[in-house]
Amino acid sequence: MTLPAQAKTKRRLAFLFSIPLVFSIVFFCVDVAAEHADIEMLKIRAVYSSVTELRSLARDAEAGEQGFLLSSDERDLMPLEQGELLLHTQISNCLSAAKERPEVLPQVQKLAYVVETRYSEAEQVVDVERTRGVPAALNVLRAGNSQKTMGEVLSLTSSVLNQLDSESGSYERDDRRLYTRIFVFYAASTLIIIAVLAWLYHELVSYLHERDAALGQLRAANANLEERIAERTRDLTEANQELQQFAYVASHDLQEPLRTITSFSQLLETRYRGRLDGDADEFIGYIVSSARRMTDLINGLLALVRLRKPGQPGMPVSFEKILEEAEVALQAAIRESGAEVEHGPLPSLLIDEVQFTQVAQNLIGNAIKYRREEPPHIRVDASKVGEDWVFSFRDNGRGFNQQFAERIFGLFQRLGNGGVEGTGMGLSIARRIVERHGGRIWAESVEGTGSTFYFSLPLSLERKRTDANNEYPSPAVPV
Numbered sequence: 001m002t003l004p005a006q007a008k009t010k011r012r013l014a015f016l017f018s019i020p021l022v023f024s025i026v027f028f029c030v031d032v033a034a035e036h037a038d039i040e041m042l043k044i045r046a047v048y049s050s051v052t053e054l055r056s057l058a059r060d061a062e063a064g065e066q067g068f069l070l071s072s073d074e075r076d077l078m079p080l081e082q083g084e085l086l087l088h089t090q091i092s093n094c095l096s097a098a099k100e101r102p103e104v105l106p107q108v109q110k111l112a113y114v115v116e117t118r119y120s121e122a123e124q125v126v127d128v129e130r131t132r133g134v135p136a137a138l139n140v141l142r143a144g145n146s147q148k149t150m151g152e153v154l155s156l157t158s159s160v161l162n163q164l165d166s167e168s169g170s171y172e173r174d175d176r177r178l179y180t181r182i183f184v185f186y187a188a189s190t191l192i193i194i195a196v197l198a199w200l201y202h203e204l205v206s207y208l209h210e211r212d213a214a215l216g217q218l219r220a221a222n223a224n225l226e227e228r229i230a231e232r233t234r235d236l237t238e239a240n241q242e243l244q245q246f247a248y249v250a251s252h253d254l255q256e257p258l259r260t261i262t263s264f265s266q267l268l269e270t271r272y273r274g275r276l277d278g279d280a281d282e283f284i285g286y287i288v289s290s291a292r293r294m295t296d297l298i299n300g301l302l303a304l305v306r307l308r309k310p311g312q313p314g315m316p317v318s319f320e321k322i323l324e325e326a327e328v329a330l331q332a333a334i335r336e337s338g339a340e341v342e343h344g345p346l347p348s349l350l351i352d353e354v355q356f357t358q359v360a361q362n363l364i365g366n367a368i369k370y371r372r373e374e375p376p377h378i379r380v381d382a383s384k385v386g387e388d389w390v391f392s393f394r395d396n397g398r399g400f401n402q403q404f405a406e407r408i409f410g411l412f413q414r415l416g417n418g419g420v421e422g423t424g425m426g427l428s429i430a431r432r433i434v435e436r437h438g439g440r441i442w443a444e445s446v447e448g449t450g451s452t453f454y455f456s457l458p459l460s461l462e463r464k465r466t467d468a469n470n471e472y473p474s475p476a477v478p479v
Helices: 003-071 074-098 105-132 134-143 146-272 278-306 319-329 331-337 353-369 426-436
Strands: 340-343 377-385 388-394 440-446 450-458
Touching (some): 105 146, 331 353, 353 426
Parallel strands (some): 340 377
Antiparallel strands (some): 377 388, 440 450
């Protein structure tokens, strides 16, 4: 799936996921609108019911009045009397409900007044009939405004109810329009969701096809890479075999004639020194020193070749013991130079004893070789730093410019001879040994003051025995 397609997919997914949010907002708005409409409808129904009750009370007053006139029976006054008991409460309820509908409040107030008037007129007619008889009551009824008052009650009631019906119908129409719009919105949203899902399905199928094609290409690339790795492995194996063959040639075929040259040149120097002229003695000295240097170079190359084979850690080795063995190997140089070698507490690690004896010997030997006029002083320490043991070999020798701190670990690299013999391979061998054990080596120096060589080794080389046979696990040493 290309980057533009991915961007489109993200946008459409965002749109798809936004639809439920829009639905929620619409639902909330609809709910609020519906709740508002319901409240308004309840208010309208309350006024409607109250006004209808007032009209019924007015009719009860008229029915009681006319029934009593016709029969003069007190029992026919029951509707009027019951209406009188309910009148003031009903008027209060009606006015209270009408306050929520200000548009009909004046008419409701007038209606309440007219209904009260109609009750007063009915009571007057009843009182006259009781005291003066039916004819007098009929005269009062004909002379009064009872019919007009009742007509006004009916007119006001009809007007208020019609207005309330109109408002109620308006709310109902609004609800219908709202629900129609919601239906249209839901229908459109459903179609959009279906379209987006169809597009996503198409994109997913396309992506799966592209992924399958990419996986096929990846498998082909991996197969090609494995073939190339196998080819490089064969080349490395052949190169290693050639290197081993070179080591055999160097250790046998080259060293044998070199030993012959060295022996005869030394014999020539012994027998004829002083018997020939000065130039001959000088030339013989050149031959002897060059033969020795050639021997040292071949031995150094053989040491590098042997480092390609894994070491033999076996048991933990004390660095104090390694330091002692290095001092024994360098005892002649130490005695001649008056060097002093001291050390602090040193750990025991699972390392190759022979190889690290060579490292210590090279570092101490360099400190002795590159000394100043005063006797060399060499201090060896070790400390834990993070996940490593860090060893330091500090001396008071000549030192060197710090810009050459990396160069001195290269093969055949020396910072000036200064009358010091050497092959320029010691530090390169030391670096190879340290790196094979998972560490690194570096140097810090100040010219004319001295140098400090550091190397680190993982704390994992310090791990203890792990099985019942009291055997130590061998660390994985890179070749």
